Amino acid sequence: MLKAIFESLGLIGNAIILLVGMLTLDKSSDLTIDNSVRVAEVTGLGKTTIGFLLIASFTTLPELSVSIFSTMDPEAIGIAIGNVLGSNIVNVCLILGLCILILSLRSRGGTYRFSNATTREVKDLYFGLFTASLIPLALIYIGYASSIIGAILITVFVFHNIQMIRSRRSREAYSSGEKGEVARHILLTLLGVAGVVASAYFIVESASYIAGELGVPRVVIGATIVAFGTSLPELANGINATRKGHIELVLGNIVGSGFVNITLILGVALIGGPFRVSMAAYSSLVIFSIMANLLLWYFLSGERIGWREGVILLFMYALFIVTSFGAQQP
Numbered sequence: 001m002l003k004a005i006f007e008s009l010g011l012i013g014n015a016i017i018l019l020v021g022m023l024t025l026d027k028s029s030d031l032t033i034d035n036s037v038r039v040a041e042v043t044g045l046g047k048t049t050i051g052f053l054l055i056a057s058f059t060t061l062p063e064l065s066v067s068i069f070s071t072m073d074p075e076a077i078g079i080a081i082g083n084v085l086g087s088n089i090v091n092v093c094l095i096l097g098l099c100i101l102i103l104s105l106r107s108r109g110g111t112y113r114f115s116n117a118t119t120r121e122v123k124d125l126y127f128g129l130f131t132a133s134l135i136p137l138a139l140i141y142i143g144y145a146s147s148i149i150g151a152i153l154i155t156v157f158v159f160h161n162i163q164m165i166r167s168r169r170s171r172e173a174y175s176s177g178e179k180g181e182v183a184r185h186i187l188l189t190l191l192g193v194a195g196v197v198a199s200a201y202f203i204v205e206s207a208s209y210i211a212g213e214l215g216v217p218r219v220v221i222g223a224t225i226v227a228f229g230t231s232l233p234e235l236a237n238g239i240n241a242t243r244k245g246h247i248e249l250v251l252g253n254i255v256g257s258g259f260v261n262i263t264l265i266l267g268v269a270l271i272g273g274p275f276r277v278s279m280a281a282y283s284s285l286v287i288f289s290i291m292a293n294l295l296l297w298y299f300l301s302g303e304r305i306g307w308r309e310g311v312i313l314l315f316m317y318a319l320f321i322v323t324s325f326g327a328q329q330p
Contacts, residue, residue: 133297284323
C-alpha cells in the first residue's frame with residue numbers, strides 16, 4: 001500500500017520526501033538528545049543508562065519490525081537473524097567509529113578521557129556487551145535456535161532492564177513537580193525517537209525508489225540503502241549527541257541497541273518460528289559481531305578513546321563489507 005504511494009509520486013515527489021525526511025530526522029534527533037539529557041540530569045540515572053534503556057529500546061524499532069514480519073512469514077526468519085547480527089556490526093564499527101572520530105577532533109590531543117562518573121556508568125554496559133557477544137557464540141555452538149531459546153532471550157531482556165533501573169535509580173525522592181518534569185521530558189524523548197524512526201523509514205523508501213528509477217539493481221539497493229536504513233536512527237542520534245558533547249548517550253545507545261537486538265528482537269523472531277533454525281549459515285556474521293564487541297570492550301576498559309580507536313572500528317567495518325560481498329561472488 002505505502003510502496004504504491006511512493007511509486008505514484010514519481011521522482012520529483014520522492015525527492016521532496018527525501019529532503020523533508022532528512023530535515024525531520026535532524027530536528028527529531030535534536031528533540032531526542034536534548035530531552036534525554038534532561039531525563040538523565042533530573043533522575044540521576046546518568047546519560048549512559050538513559051541511552052541504554054530509553055533511546056536504544058526505541059531506535060531498534062526498524063529491526064523489531066523486521067522480526068515481527070518474519071514471524072508472519074517463516075521463510076523470512078533468516079533475514080531477521082541476519083539483520084540483527086548485521087545491525088550490531090554497523091552500530092559498533094561504523095556508527096561508533098564515526099562518532100569517536102568526531103569526538104577526537106573536538107578533544108584536546110585527539111583523545112577523550114572518561115570522567116569518574118562516566119567510568120562507573122560504562123561498567124554497567126559490560127553485561128550488555130557480554131550478553132551480545134556470548135549468546136550468538138552459544139547459538140553457533142548449539143547449532144540451532146528455537147522458540148524456547150527465543151523465550152529465554154526475551155526473559156533476559158526484561159530481567160536485566162529491571163535490575164539496571166533498580167541499581168541506578170537515585171535514592172532521593174522526587175517532588176511532584178520533578179516527577180511531572182521527568183514525565184514531560186520522557187514523552188518528548190519518545191516523540192523525538194518516533195520522529196527519527198518514521199523519517200528514517202521515509203528516507204529509505206524514497207531513496208530506494210529514486211535509486212531504482214535511476215537503474216540501480218535491487219540487490220545493490222537492498223544491500224546498501226535498506227540495510228543501512230535500519231541503523232539510520234542510531235547514526236542520526238549518535239552524531240548529534242557527539243556534536244553536542246554527550247558521548248555517554250552514544251555509548252549507551254550503541255551497546256543498548258546491541259543488547260536489545262540480541263535479546264528482545266532475536267527472541268521475538270525465534271519465538272514466532274514453528275521450527276528450529278540452523279545457525280551455521282550465520283557463523284561469519286557471529287564472528288564479526290563478537291570481534292566488534294570485544295574491541296569495544298577493550299577500548300572502554302582503557303577509560304579513554306581517540307582517533308586510533310575510531311579508525312580501527314571503521315577498518316573492521318570495511319573488512320566486514322569486503323568479506324560479505326566477496327562471499328556472495330560465485
